[in-house]
Amino acid sequence: MATAVVRFTAAALTDRGRKRPSNEDAFGFSVEDGVYVVCDGMGGAAAGEVASSIAVDEVLRIFHERNGSAVLPRDAEEAVETANQAIYSRARRNYKLSGMGTTLVAVVVRSQHVWVLNIGDSRCYRLRGGSLEQVTLDHSLVEEQVRMGRMTKAEAARSPMRNMITRALGTQGQVTPDCFNFDAQPGDLLLLCSDGLTRELSDSLIQSLISSSLPLEQRCSRLIEAAKKAGGHDNITCVLVQAD
Incomplete structure (x- = not known):
């Protein structure tokens, strides 16, 4: 049986959200290189912005x-690992950036094959056949407690x-x-x-907001606006990748 040709857009x-003074999230993607990245930085004195930007830039x-x-x-x-070393080394050279770090979720595609990597609590979802x-x-304390049945x-x-x-x-010399x-x-x-995004919106609401025929840009905007309306307590970032 022939394999379907899959192309991605x-x-x-x-968005900074409604409560935070700055945006420590970063994203980047290259359809040509088949890579898509979202990072959520942490650390004082704008260090989170530095960490998330380094991670996105290095992976791309x-x-x-x-x-x-x-x-x-x-x-x-x-x-x-290269991104991890770049952030870790930068923090060791500049005490003002000490302790900075970032989450990362990345998707890499080759033909129809998809690899998803993550560190921290930034997420990847897949909507297929109307199901999210x-x-x-x-990688969060409470979610690990939920998976062990110790917390609902x-x-x-x-x-x-x-x-x-x-x-x-x-935050450390090595991370997996x-x-x-x-x-x-x-x-x-x-x-x-x-x-x-996920702290403000339930999975069912996310599914309803992206299950449409609207252009991807408009669906991103709907997600951001819904999260802000729900409180917007943190920076909000979304990347939508469509397989056609």
Whole structure:
């Protein structure tokens, strides 16, 4: 049986939200190189902005330099490790940036093959056949408690520890991303987002907002505006990747 030819298009949007004085999220993508990235930085004195920007730039740079010759998932994991080292080294050289770090969620595609890597609590979702599925697993204290059956989803949402992540890029000399892979089908829609979106909107509302025939840019805008209307307590970033 012949394999379907899958082509990808994408759109993205980020917003400071309604409460934060600056935007420490960063995103980037290259349809030509088949890579899409969202990062949510952390650290005082604008260090979070530095960390998230470094991570996005490094991952995009590596895949651009490989010029389609990357061996997956090995080179994707190498790109994440290179970004980690760049952030960690920068923080060690500048005490004002000490302790900075960032989450990362990245999608890399080759033909119909999709690899998803994540560190922290930025997420990747897949909308297929009208059903929304969370591809990644959060590296956060409360979500790990939920997975072990020690806390309910409702308790996790109310917990004062819900902002604590257990894995971040750049805070240590080495870090290991989770890696997931699947074959894309025509019609699949991937959503990469920071927790500024998922803290405000339920999965069912996210699904309803992206399940339309509107252009990807408008669907991104709908997500951002809904999250702001719900409170906008954090920076909000989303990248939508459509398989056609």
